Amino acid sequence: MNDVAEVVLPAVPTAGTASVDVACEPWAVQAAGVSSWYGSNQVLKDVDICIPQRRITALIGPSGCGKSTFLRCVNRMNDLIRGFRMQGTVSVHGEDINGPQVDVTLLRRTVGMVFQHPNPFPMSVYDNIALAVREHKPSINRDELDGIVEQSLKDAHLWDEVKDRLSGSALGLSGGQQQRLCIARALAVKPEVLMLDEPCASLDPIATGKIEELLLQLRERYTIIIVTHNLAQARRISDEMAFFLMGEMLEQGPTQQVLAAPQREETAAYLDGSYG
Amino acid sequence: MARLSFAHVRSRFWMAACWVSAAVVLAVCAGIVLAMAARGIGALEPSFFTTDPQPSFEESLAGGIRAPLAGSVILAVSGILAVFLPSLGAAIYLAEYMDEQKLGTRAIRLGLEVLAGVPSVVFGFWGLAVFSQPIFAFLSDSAGGDATSAFGRSFLVGALVMAVHILPFVVKVMEEAIRAVPRALREAGYALGLTKWRMIKRVVLPSAAPGIVTAIVLGLGLIVGDTAIVWLTVGGTMTMSGADAWWLPHNWLPVLKGTGSTLTTFIFYSSPAGEGNAPGKAYGAAFVLLALVVALNAFVAWIGRQRSIKAQ
Ligand SMILES: Nc1ncnc2c1ncn2[C@@H]1O[C@H](COP(=O)(O)OP(=O)(O)O)[C@@H](O)[C@H]1O
Ligand SMILES: [Mg+2]
Numbered sequence: 001m002n003d004v005a006e007v008v009l010p011a012v013p014t015a016g017t018a019s020v021d022v023a024c025e026p027w028a029v030q031a032a033g034v035s036s037w038y039g040s041n042q043v044l045k046d047v048d049i050c051i052p053q054r055r056i057t058a059l060i061g062p063s064g065c066g067k068s069t070f071l072r073c074v075n076r077m078n079d080l081i082r083g084f085r086m087q088g089t090v091s092v093h094g095e096d097i098n099g100p101q102v103d104v105t106l107l108r109r110t111v112g113m114v115f116q117h118p119n120p121f122p123m124s125v126y127d128n129i130a131l132a133v134r135e136h137k138p139s140i141n142r143d144e145l146d147g148i149v150e151q152s153l154k155d156a157h158l159w160d161e162v163k164d165r166l167s168g169s170a171l172g173l174s175g176g177q178q179q180r181l182c183i184a185r186a187l188a189v190k191p192e193v194l195m196l197d198e199p200c201a202s203l204d205p206i207a208t209g210k211i212e213e214l215l216l217q218l219r220e221r222y223t224i225i226i227v228t229h230n231l232a233q234a235r236r237i238s239d240e241m242a243f244f245l246m247g248e249m250l251e252q253g254p255t256q257q258v259l260a261a262p263q264r265e266e267t268a269a270y271l272d273g274s275y276g
Numbered sequence: 277m278a279r280l281s282f283a284h285v286r287s288r289f290w291m292a293a294c295w296v297s298a299a300v301v302l303a304v305c306a307g308i309v310l311a312m313a314a315r316g317i318g319a320l321e322p323s324f325f326t327t328d329p330q331p332s333f334e335e336s337l338a339g340g341i342r343a344p345l346a347g348s349v350i351l352a353v354s355g356i357l358a359v360f361l362p363s364l365g366a367a368i369y370l371a372e373y374m375d376e377q378k379l380g381t382r383a384i385r386l387g388l389e390v391l392a393g394v395p396s397v398v399f400g401f402w403g404l405a406v407f408s409q410p411i412f413a414f415l416s417d418s419a420g421g422d423a424t425s426a427f428g429r430s431f432l433v434g435a436l437v438m439a440v441h442i443l444p445f446v447v448k449v450m451e452e453a454i455r456a457v458p459r460a461l462r463e464a465g466y467a468l469g470l471t472k473w474r475m476i477k478r479v480v481l482p483s484a485a486p487g488i489v490t491a492i493v494l495g496l497g498l499i500v501g502d503t504a505i506v507w508l509t510v511g512g513t514m515t516m517s518g519a520d521a522w523w524l525p526h527n528w529l530p531v532l533k534g535t536g537s538t539l540t541t542f543i544f545y546s547s548p549a550g551e552g553n554a555p556g557k558a559y560g561a562a563f564v565l566l567a568l569v570v571a572l573n574a575f576v577a578w579i580g581r582q583r584s585i586k587a588q
Contacts, residue, residue: 109469119460122483132468
């Protein structure tokens with residue numbers, strides 16, 4: 001059963017050492033033996049995965065294979081779903097996220113999330129970003145808040161398009177702008193990991209291109225996990241890739257390597273387009 | 277061919293029947309508005325709005341609706357102030373915290389349904405009985421210096437009874453507004469690290485604000501339109517009993533603790549069924565009341581439109 005060769009670990013981005021702790025250090029997120037269920041329906045099966053720091057990791061696989069569920073395990077969004085159950089461990093920067101000491105609101109600030117459909121709050125552009133910042137730091141003054149809003153919008157490559165309409169409703173923005181606003185909103189609470197669940201699924205190619213471009217810049221400062229159905233997108237922006245199939249993580253490795261020489265037949269079949 | 281055309285005729289027939297029904301509804305509605313307008317408009321001179329009712333056998337001397345109009349506004353505003361926080365709290369609790377499976381939840385829902393089905397005259401009667409108790413003397417002028425019971429009738433008493441009467445309707449509309457906030461917005465709030473309460477306060481309530489305002493406006497309409505509760509708990513006096521110069525701001529407390537009338541009780545009083553017997557004034561007041569209710573409904577519709585424009 002303990003077939004070590006089965007676990008395909010990616011090359012550690014920085015030189016590893018013998019010590020387990022040190023070897024773990026470059027991993028921003030690590031999952032070990034994660035299984036999960038919605039009611040009696042098992043969705044994840046013994047998933048092991050290592051997400052390197054300050055890299056873009058793409059999660060790929062046919063729909064329904066558990067990619068979103070995996071993301072929602074990492075920031076414990078599944079806690080909100082009745083009947084959800086999880087086994088195994090997920091650690092963020094070496095800390096077990098299900099540990100008794102963990103403050104889940106702090107975890108969710110550390111691990112930001114952007115959803116498949118843009119979901120700005122029905123408020124002004126400014127308030128979309130300021131809302132959570134104000135809640136986390138009630139004593140913040142206006143100048144400081146203005147600064148955070150501006151910086152977040154700049155980081156999300158949205159500032160130039162909205163700087164004259166910060167008080168206008170966010171619902172008046174285009175879909176691509178709304179999605180970048182959601183990225184800005186997530187960045188404003190200063191996360192270390194940014195997870196994006198098919199962020200471009202409802203966007204046109206130009207809006208998609210803008211998001212890819214900004215993710216490549218954010219990569220220098222954040223660990224990014226992106227679920228995508230778009231293999232070309234994964235090829236363009238990701239450093240690392242993990243392939244999911246029917247709740248299992250079958251293969252993980254550097255993107256070029258997985259794309260050029262997949263280790264598993266199923267991966268090769270998926271890359272050839274045999275699965276939907 | 278024959279069967280087909282028979283079906284066709286039948287379909288035509290039902291369409292015509294629906295059209296006739298709709299036309300009847302529209303005609304009745306227009307008839308009421310036109311009747312009120314035709315007979316009421318004559319009364320609508322400036323003095324109608326600037327004089328208080330003056331009981332008189334001579335209709336031309338019977339005064340206007342200044343005090344009843346103010347009474348409607350006072351009762352509506354104070355009733356809404358009384359109902360707002362309890363109903364918002366209940367709606368948040370029902371929509372966000374309650375477990376639908378639990379017995380307690382079903383008991384509360386049943387209670388609200390029962391409350392919604394109670395005729396307003398029963399509330400009025402109940403309110404009068406409760407608020408006549410001496411411990412509630414601070415809500416109404418006492419019946420006498422050392423009375424063993426409170427008078428039990430005042431704008432304050434009326435507002436509290438109204439609050440109980442409209443509570444189930446206001447809670448229902450607010451709860452629906454809260455439930456209608458998309459899950460995606462809630463998840464966005466949680467994903468930013470908000471606690472449940474802060475998520476509700478900062479994300480759900482602002483998103484539900486148009487629906488919450490709608491609930492308030494509907495509540496205003498219910499209060500303004502009710503007669504039985506007013507007659508029983510605000511009293512049958514057409515003018516304000518609390519102060520002669522009731523419009524002076526510093527008289528607010530005596531006015532609230534005193535009795536008075538609203539447009540509805542004024543209409544009842546002035547109609548041939550009441551003592552005032554000034555039907556012309558009653559039509560005038562009815563027209564004003566109708567205009568008020570239509571304005572409130574138009575406001576609700578406007579909020580709805582704003583919301584759908586924003587959502588685009
Ligand atoms: N909230 C939920 N409740 C019950 N089942 C769910 C829920 N979310 C997802 N699932 C199920 O879990 C499986 C994996 O879904 P998901 O993680 O969304 O897949 P992916 O993101 O890879 O398309 C699917 O079969 C889906 O029906
Ligand atoms: Mg998904």
